[in-house]
Amino acid sequence: MKVLVIGRGGREHSLVQKFAESPQVTKVYAAPGNAGMEEDAECVPVSETSHGELVAFAQESGVDVTFVGPENPLLDGVVDAFKEAGLLVFGPTQEAALIEGSKHYAKQVMKKYSIPTADYEAFKNAEEAKAYIQKKGAPIVVKADGLAAGKGVVVAETTDQAVEAVDEMLLDRRFGEASKEIVVEEFLQGEEFSLMAFVNGESVYPMVTARDHKRAYEGDEGPNTGGMGAFAPAHDLSEGDYEFAVENILNQTASALVKEGRSFTGILYAGLIQTSEGPKVIEFNARFGDPETQVVLPLLENDLLQVILDVLDDRDPRLAWKDQACAGVVVASAGYPGSYKKGVPLPEWSKQPGLFVVHAGTKKADQTYVSDGGRVLLFGKTADNLETALRDVNQALTVFDASEDFFYRKDIGQSAVVSSNKNIE
Template sequence: MKVLVIGRGGREHSLIQKFSQSPQVTNLYAAPGNAGMEREAECVAIPETNHDELITFAKENKVDLTFVGPENPLLDGIVDRFQEAGLLVFGPSKAAALIEGSKHFAKQIMKKYSIPTADYEAFTDAEQAKEYIRAKGAPIVVKADGLAAGKGVVVAETIDQALEAVEDMLLDGQFGEASQEIVVEEFLEGAEFSLMAFVNGENVYPMVTAKDHKRAYEGDQGPNTGGMGAFAPAPDLPEQSYQFAVESILQKTASALVEEGRTFTGILYAGLIQTAKGPKVIEFNARFGDPETQVVLPLLENDLVQVVLDVLDRKNPQLQWADQACAGVVVASAGYPGSYKKGIALPEWSEESGLFAVHAGTKKVNDGYVSDGGRVLLFGTKAPDLASALQSVNKALKVFDETEDFFYRNDIGKSAIIAADQNVE
């Protein structure tokens, strides 16, 4: 079977690694891929945005299954185009992907179908937004309506910070078209977690939970990033909260999209927060999370090709999960998420004792790799428990301690271990 993965980041490398384990796969392609994927797949120099060339490649090479990784091509309607061309593709249509493409739309769906989330209002007028913020007070959350690469959210601890965020987004166009409209919502307190599911219409097959760390620096300080590390499953989440999230959030959302004429097929991602009143939705994504994918897929014991085929056929894939923990820590370029240098040589590392490296922003030069992005690599591993997994990863990361060109967080997952230990006590 010939499989094509569209995308170039860590999420897509993790997908490539999982697909490469399938005995059904004879040819594996990545478009455009990255340097790390070359070990498992043939990289094809076609960008995610060039739908015509991707369709031509899939047809000429008789690709049996295409998996779309990133959000931008999904929102540009790549799945619709592939289906019109008679090609088997896994991902939501343009209409269904709007659950990620517009936070206002997602909020409207949740309000209409009583899916738990924070109270909110949407604005295109800055003065009206400011008036609302002054009336509600702080802390309060300001979000760009559209895609902003994980950086379009400001958790304002003061009214002044919130007002500044409104000006940045609505008046100064900080995120371009993505911030022509904003959502201002209630600040929710609690522990965040992610829950993804394979979905086809009203058929929802949930995965294990995961948690990622968005802030750049230790102690969850500094600016938001695309994610500095993740782990799965969340050891401190009660089983009843998991079941509630599956039934009252993922299932209800999938059914709502069917009802709205936007039937969803693909990966539905719910970014959730465990409040005193139970889980509530922070955001939805229409694809695998990054870096959550890198720690969830290694725990999946099924053949990923067969899972996707079963879901497309509306069959229960009978997901099986390893009774282990998986942790991953991101190595980032100094300066990320702001400006940073590229082309910095990476030190050599050893993938012993089950350690795996997922490439995101690297380039192959001679026999080694150099940096080619903000998030460069993720080091991950599985172990019987989260503490053991993190110990192995942190040991491997020490090869980066000799340089100031890269940084990583030493505290990924530590708060979850402490919380889980307290629950046991």
């Protein structure tokens, strides 16, 4: 079978790698893809947003299944375009993807169907938002309503910071149309984790948990990014809390979307936090998380293509997971998530047994990989325990230590390792 992956980032490279493992797959295409994907896929120079061209390519090339990676084409209706053309595609329709496209809408669904989340109010008027903040106090969270590439969230430690965030979003329109409305919500205390599932209507097949690191710098300092690294599974979640999250969050949300006339097919991502009252929702995404995908898929024992075919046919894919840990650390361009240089040559790294490299923002120039984005690469490893996986990844990353053009966090997953070691003692 021929598979088309739409997208160009690390998440999509990870998908390409997984599809390439399938004995059923004869050809993988990536549109537009990136330099690293060329090892496993044929990259097609068609943008994620060119729906007509993507449909035409799939038809002309005899593509059997299309997988949509990023959120923007989903919100723009690419799945609808493929379905109208009679093509098999895995991803939510434009209507269903609104669960990610509007934080206000997601909150309304959670409130209506008693899905556990933080208290909130939504605002289009800056003065009303500021009055609410003064009334509630800090810490408090301010979010742009729409898509902001993982950067439209401010966790304000003081009311002044929250008020500044309101001005930036509503008045200065820092995120354009995405911040014409904001959600101001209660600050929740606890450890965050991600829980994703393959979904078709009310059928939900959950994956292992993962934990990513959003802050740019070590010690969880600095601005929010799209994610600087991740590991799976999240070590400190009890089986009871996992089952609660599946039943009361994933299953309940899938059922709610069916009732709302926005039946969801694709990957439902729940960004959760483990509070003293149990897991609660921070956000929903309508697709695989990035970089969580890069550490979850290597633990999946199933053939990914067969999983998708089963889910689309309403058959239980009987997901099986390796009894191991997987860790991934992102190499980013200096300056990210702010401004940064592109076209910087990457140092050569040695291919080590079990180590995998996922390209996120790279291209080729004179047969050499050069940077082409904020998040450039992810180095990952699957091992019997998290400590071993992280040790090997960090050892491989030392090739970047001499460069002023790139940086990575050396503390990804370290608190989990310390916690696990204490439990063993």
